[in-house]
Each structure stands twice: as C-alpha cells, then as structure tokens.
Amino acid sequence: MKNQKGFTLIEMLIVLLVISVLLLITIPNVTKHNSSIQEKGCDGLINMVQAQATAYEIDNTNTPSVAELVAEGYLRDTPVCPNGNSVVISATGEVTEGGTAPEAP
Template sequence: MRKARKNQKGFTLVELMVVVVIIGILTAIAVPVYNNVTENAANAAHDANIKIIQGAVEMYRAATNALPTKVDDLVPSYIAEWPTVPAGASGDRTEADYLNAGGILETALTKE
C-alpha cells in the first residue's frame, strides 16, 4: 500500500462534491427568485410609463379641451418621447393605446 504523505494539502473528492451540491441548491433557489424580481420590476416600470402617458394626456386635455388623436399630439410638447415597453414585462403588455370612449379616457394594452 501507499504510504500516507504528511502535510497533504487540498480537498478530497467528497468535500468538492459537497460544495458543488450546495452551490447547485443555492442556484436552484436564487434563479427563480431573481427572475421573479426582474419581471416585477419590468411590470412596475411599464405601469409607471402608462401613468406618465396618462398624465401627458390629461395635460393635453386641460390645455386644448380635447383628447389627443395621435402620439404626435403629445410628443414633444407634453412628453419628451414615447416610452417603450421594458424588456421582461409579462402578459400582453406591448403597446399602450388611448381611446376616447364617450368622453372617458381609457387605456387598452394591445399586442403588436
């Protein structure tokens, strides 16, 4: 048999495998949590964009006593640029359309 070396340095295969398993478990927990957080952030950013557009529409309506009929009515006078849908926003959130439905401003999210 081999003689045991004194002052051996390094890790055994079992120790390395335990570390790999622990890293795998932590990754399995962290990745779904991270994905959920990024999706929620994208949805919150999208909702904030909608509120900005609604505010611009309200300012336009206060100034002209009418609702805008196209994006050019709002850009650049009431809003610097038309916001885009953040990457990672879920569902049918692709484009915001504003309709004058009987004098009521409503938001419809449509698919591109």
C-alpha cells in the same frame, strides 16, 4: 505530500452541491414572478403616460393622441409595455393597454 494545503475532492463536491441546491430553489421563483413583474411594469408605464396626457390637456385644452405626445416632446418615443402591448389613449383621455404593438420600421 501530507503538508500540502488545499481543498479535498469531498469538500469541493459539497460546495458544488450547496450551490446547486441554491440555484434549484431560486431559478423557479424568479421565473414564476416574471409575469407579475411585466404586469406591474405596464401599469407603471400607463400611469406615466396618463400623467403626460393630463399635462398636455392642461397646456393645450384638448385630448392628445400618443403620436401628439411624442411630437410635442411629452414622451421620448411611442410607449410599449414590457409584455409587447401598445399603450392607447381613448377619446376621453383615459390611457389603457392596447393590443400588440406595431413593429418598428
């Protein structure tokens, strides 16, 4: 039995301890940054919709609604931010984050 190769119980426990410590360090950091990640995702979506609204204005010389952008093929579907808020276009053509998005049918 002395010539058998393998890990001892102590070695396995040390490896599990190291893995546990690494998990305890990383998981709180990931969850802490979740809201800023969603905010940046929404900012990127708003910028993309603003660019498409500007392209629509150049092509059609009027300010579009979100439904018109979808109908004309400028957007694939109605944009919704990662935090669940809808994207709205004002009468002046400015794209902003609106309220809670309506439920999909």
